[in-house]
Amino acid sequence: MKTIIEPFKIKSVEPIKFTTPEEREEVLRRGFYNLFLVPAEDVLIDLLTDSGTAAMSAAQWAGIMQGDESYAGARSFYRFEKKVKELTGFTNVIPTHQGRAAEKILFSLVAGKGKFIPNNSHFDTTRANVEFAGGEAVDLPTAEGQDPEAIADFKGNMDTLALEAFIRKTGRENIPLCMITITNNSGGGQPVSMENIRETHRICRKYGIPLFLDACRFAENAYFIKKRETGYADKPVKEIVQEMFSYADGATMSAKKDAIVNMGGFLGLNDESLAARARNLLIVTEGFPTYGGLAGRDLEAIAQGLDEVLDEHYLQYRIRSVEYLGERLVKAGVPILLPPGGHAIYLNARKFLPQIPPEQFPGQSLVVELYRRGGIRSVEIGSVMFGRMTAAGTFVPARMELVRLAIPRRVYTQSHIDYVIEVVVECFERRGDFPGYRIIEEPPMLRHFTAKFAPIR
Numbered sequence: 001m002k003t004i005i006e007p008f009k010i011k012s013v014e015p016i017k018f019t020t021p022e023e024r025e026e027v028l029r030r031g032f033y034n035l036f037l038v039p040a041e042d043v044l045i046d047l048l049t050d051s052g053t054a055a056m057s058a059a060q061w062a063g064i065m066q067g068d069e070s071y072a073g074a075r076s077f078y079r080f081e082k083k084v085k086e087l088t089g090f091t092n093v094i095p096t097h098q099g100r101a102a103e104k105i106l107f108s109l110v111a112g113k114g115k116f117i118p119n120n121s122h123f124d125t126t127r128a129n130v131e132f133a134g135g136e137a138v139d140l141p142t143a144e145g146q147d148p149e150a151i152a153d154f155k156g157n158m159d160t161l162a163l164e165a166f167i168r169k170t171g172r173e174n175i176p177l178c179m180i181t182i183t184n185n186s187g188g189g190q191p192v193s194m195e196n197i198r199e200t201h202r203i204c205r206k207y208g209i210p211l212f213l214d215a216c217r218f219a220e221n222a223y224f225i226k227k228r229e230t231g232y233a234d235k236p237v238k239e240i241v242q243e244m245f246s247y248a249d250g251a252t253m254s255a256k257k258d259a260i261v262n263m264g265g266f267l268g269l270n271d272e273s274l275a276a277r278a279r280n281l282l283i284v285t286e287g288f289p290t291y292g293g294l295a296g297r298d299l300e301a302i303a304q305g306l307d308e309v310l311d312e313h314y315l316q317y318r319i320r321s322v323e324y325l326g327e328r329l330v331k332a333g334v335p336i337l338l339p340p341g342g343h344a345i346y347l348n349a350r351k352f353l354p355q356i357p358p359e360q361f362p363g364q365s366l367v368v369e370l371y372r373r374g375g376i377r378s379v380e381i382g383s384v385m386f387g388r389m390t391a392a393g394t395f396v397p398a399r400m401e402l403v404r405l406a407i408p409r410r411v412y413t414q415s416h417i418d419y420v421i422e423v424v425v426e427c428f429e430r431r432g433d434f435p436g437y438r439i440i441e442e443p444p445m446l447r448h449f450t451a452k453f454a455p456i457r
């Protein structure tokens, strides 16, 4: 088998800035050791997120020029709506400015006090929107999905036995909807099998609970199904996508991921009355239903991106380039969450830095060192993001202490990734010297974005 190459050539480039170790030290200090507070200009390789950071294609940029900016009934909206309906089959497609805006509208309508939303694993904004509406977000990943070293094909799956037990205990009237996140971002970018989506659908049907997909990375999930699940090897990814959505009654989508655009999202719904209420809320908070917080040009770019993401050469390159990074790190002995995810590699910070206890945030320590030594920006997905203090003041750590190296779509080449490997391996060799961190200031929710840290010397 020959090398899997980037299935594109580059016709527009953006320079990246090199910094000295002294400059990076100063940047870290000024940003209170929180990489969200660091100017992007001072980052060499930015693996903070794969969201909104993609390189658009020539055809998408051409679409930008052709966007119809009419307030109502823009041509670009109809192109967008047609494409989303073709893939999802949902009867109502409501554009939003990004994924969390769709979540906000959905959960404001269904998730009040005393309501529970089960999910294989909520993403942070999804959890925050459920909780902000007064509801409770419940994660039901499988046991193997919680074991960073277990090698399995579909570690993103919902624990369907736990789901059914949860529904019986809680009462279906207290569960306005059930959600599956594809791929499972908080659980390591791991895919969910078609069988698991089908079984979750069956259980939800039995109790009359609507099933929603958090569909940000639907194409990557579909490609894993094609490669790993019996019976799908010869199916076009597009048909796999259509089958996945056929089991759902609705979806929230961040187009900033698998629509390969810099901004956008949507809420898809089959329930007409819920859709009508969602549109009313949309008009108050986002915009008129045929643009919903986006420009016409954004809708064009999304429609085009939804086609491009289903190109199987693209998906092969995408999944392989993440796997390549994972393989090399494993070879060097670096502990990562296995197997490699679809959009990111997750370093296992608990194993990487066993000397730093969870309450001193080993993930944050590693995030700081990757920047300090190589100008690489990554993100902690551990006790900074998901840990908490009980009312009695005891610290409850996150399930896992991870550092995510998210790979933007079509942005970096193999030599960028080789450089990342060198920096991670260097950190691994020096890991004994890294300090823990304490939080010196934090907001009441989603603290990882703005918290300030100080090293514990």
Ligand code: F0G
Pocket: 048, 049, 050, 051, 098, 099, 100, 101, 123, 125, 126, 181, 185, 214, 216, 253, 254, 255, 256, 264, 265, 406
């Ligand atoms: N759901 C999942 C699974 C996500 O990964 C994200 C965003 C959202 C919902 C929210 O979408 O950002 O468009 O409002 N994830 C980004 C990340 C931010 O870095 O993983 P959004």
